Amino acid sequence: MAKMEVKTSLLDNMIGVGDMVLLEPLNEETFINNLKKRFDHNEIYTYIGSVVISVNPYRSLPIYSPEKVEDYRNRNFYELSPHIFALSDEAYRSLRDQDKDQCILITGESGAGKTEASKLVMSYVAAVCGKGAEVNQVKEQLLQSNPVLEAFGNAKTVRNDNSSRFGKYMDIEFDFKGDPLGGVISNYLLEKSRVVKQPRGERNFHVFYQLLSGASEELLNKLTLERDFSRYNYLSLDSAKVNGVDDAANFRTVRNAMQIVGFMDHEAESVLEVVAAVLKLGNIEFKPESRVNGLDESKIKDKNELKEICELTGIDQSVLERAFSFRTVEAKQEKVSTTLNVAQAYYARDALAKNLYSRLFSWLVNRINESIKAQTKVRKKVMGVLDIYGFEIFEDNSFEQFIINYCNEKLQQIFIELTLKEEQEEYVREGIEWTHIDYFNNAIICDLIENNTNGILAMLDEECLRPGTVTDETFLEKLNQVCATHQHFESRMSKSSRFLNDTSLPHSCFRIQHYAGKVLYQVEGFVDKNNDLLYRDLSQAMWKAGHTLIKSLFPEGNPAKINLKRPPTAGSQFKASVATLMKNLQTKNPNYIRCIKPNDKKAAHIFSEALVCHQIRYLGLLENVRVRRAGYAFRQAYEPCLERYKMLCKQTWPHWKGPARAGVEVLFNELEIPVEEYSFGRSKIFIRNPRTLFKLEDLRKQRLEDLATLIQKIYRGWKCRTHFLLMRKSQIVIAAWYRRYAQQKRYQQIKSSTLVIQSYIRGWKARKILRELKHRKRCEEAVTTIAAYWHGTQVRREYRKFFRANAGKKIYEFTLQRIVQKYFLEMKNKMPSLSPIDKNWPPRPYLFLDSTHKELKRIFHLWRCKKYRDQFTDQQKLIYEEKLEASELFKDKKALYPSSVGQPFQGAYLEINKNPKYKKLKDAIEEKIIIAEVVNKINRANGKSTSRIFLLTNNNLLLADQKSGQIKSEVPLVDVTKVSMSSQNDGFFAVHLKEGSEAASKGDFLFSSDHLIEMATKLYRTTLSQTKQKLNIEISDEFLVQFRQDKVCVKFIQGNQKNGSVPTCKRKNNRLLEVAVP
């Protein structure tokens, strides 16, 4: 959001009066009181119109921050409270925007804050002017020239710890955009006497202390200096240290500043060498030496120092030594050399030191100028800043004070000229009639001093140049003659009888009544100081130096350019430079800063009225105010005036539609301000008396309060009303919501109650209908039942005679039939599978069908078995018959039997027909072979077994050799009587033969076979089919066999496991054959 522009005025929140022009009544007391009041409230700046009075606060105030710079930037001069920034801004803006060269004149006594003020102005301008690398470098160089000049030109005095001991005027040059281009510095009258002697409690120039404190050991050695201040005669010892000042740090700052300003390293070094040489000069001491002519001649006491100086500066030691002992005077082309006595030698030494230093200072200024001078030839706008000593009135006032005060007279002169001129110009511009202003014009005093024929300076020069003995007294005499009648000149001898009675006026003094007060000058030293002479021998010695800087400082020492004309005197030089300065200032728009020192103690918060009063007087500030308000005390453009006071009149408040001037006219008429109190200019209203302005201000203040009340009233009304409206609106919303909610709730209640009542009524109705319906139904049922009974009775009565006798039996049979029918039909669906081994059978439905159900199960089983059997071929039938036979014979009798069930009976295990080995055997047998298998025949004698082919045919049983196939025995089946075997799990069996038959000659056979069950079964069946007799099969674990004549018992025992699972057979004795079965 854009910051709202608030039009403020100097008149707002004023402490005392911000502009002295508005002071009412105006006198010294009110003036001082106003300054004091403002000073006590930290308002150190006060205006006199466009002049700024600055009272030194002696402490840092927070009023120079970047924010403050922004505050004052581009604001009207009278818009904010008085400030040095306002003046700087005004000057800078009229330079930049209106193309008017500016000068800022800063005056005030020592310690009043002139140098600080000049730095503030420079820093403000630096902050608000253009930016950019090049511009910044220029700014930096301009700002950094200050520390360098301060180090060489400032010193601690009793009045000021950082007192400028030279006057400085600096032109800052800008381009058309207002960017700084460079600058030119002029210096005035360095107080060089300080180099050799300082008053009590004061110091030499800062640079000496800075060099000794801050230089490295290396640098000190190079300059043959020692750090100890007390080693140097030129450094007074009682106040070598200044509180709060770090000389060493400042030395570094100065070196750095020199670098920024553009000093080459060798230049900076040369400068320090000269400083060192000056310091060391002070240590040269002289002693008297009597000469033949009876006069004293001075000799240097200790030549060591001299030697070091000469080494440092490259001067021939003997030349310098001579220059300190002799003086060459040229008179009428003749050189006369006179010796110097000790006093003269000291005078020469000090003169050299002073000259060396002051020339070095001028060289520094020139060198800085070279660096900071604008690099372009385009037209420049200029802002000059003058920081020059103010009026000085000491107890002992000498030539320097005279010069300084002269300068201040000149400044006052142009102040009066320019202020009045400006005032007059404004009146003309605004078309206001010019009335004469009564004020004191100090031109007459200036004339007293500077007049070319009989001015004091001219008299002094005349005295100095005059042949013959010239002393300060002769000078005073001359003054007494020439100026005696001047109103502003007084002396004891003056003919002006007005002051003859003034015994306070001492001898050898004259008094001048300056515009700022009377000053008494001692004539002693005037001539000498004005001459400012350095013995030619010394300047020649300097010129001969190897040190280029020193050489360049003494051009008059060059014998080739010997000039018999005397150099211009100090007074005339100063007069000329002041004249140039004045000329320069006159072309510029002046801005004044008048600095005031509030106390002598350099302390904050102390306001010494007597001291301030003194300064106000000699600065002529009251005069300032008077001039300023000679015609009209206050003026203001119509627009801001109307803007400020429009609320005082109904027609102009809140808006005036016409031109501002007309508005102001209406306003002033309305307020009945006397016509002589104001005048209408072209663009401004002029107010004669501050009283009128303050009346306006008071009215405004009152009116503002009323307006504030009005605004407050309206605002409060508006606020309450909006608040009320908002509350009402909210209340309606809340009420609406609440009503809705309440209605909703009520409706829900009614609805649910209605539903309950409704459901009760419906229920009641329904029950009523139900009851009716039930009743009707029961009636109908009763009717039907009655009717049925009735019909039944009728029918029975009619048909009783036809079925009463057998109806029960028939019903019983019918029912039974239905049940059986249902049973069979259900059985049909529940039949189990046709597998003969399926044991499932549906459960019995009725108990009385139990036997039928069992019978049916049996029949079904037989039927499905038959069905199963019917599928068999003859072959299969035979096999099953054999298996059946085996089962009948051995089941549950022989332990071997179960293992044979699963084996199919193959009969012909040996395929005799196919094997050619048995061709002979095959050929020998004509019958069908039923069994052909290898068996073990047990040897009757020892029980061992041999393999034999066992063949069974329809009629015979044959044994053949397994290898050869040769038949070993043939037994007709009719001769086989019995087969014996154990009940155990072995394959032994005995074939018993008929006694007496041919085959039985060797006895019965004992075999062992893996297919015992099959063999025995087949043997049994074959025998049965051939002989029609059942073969006897004996199953016993002990039976008898006939071996030849013996009856041997074959006994089966549970054998050991020696032979694994194979049974072993052993003939025990004649009667026993033991078979061990595992």
Ligand SMILES: Nc1ncnc2c1ncn2[C@@H]1O[C@H](COP(=O)(O)OP(=O)(O)OP(=O)(O)O)[C@@H](O)[C@H]1O
């Ligand atoms: N605006 C200020 N704010 C704070 N301190 C200030 C201000 N002006 C001056 N001073 C203090 O007063 C001292 C003296 O000021 P300054 O050196 O400017 O005086 P001067 O008028 O230049 O004196 P001289 O004529 O001796 O050079 C400064 O060193 C500083 O301590």
Ligand SMILES: [Mg+2]
């Ligand atoms: Mg100063």
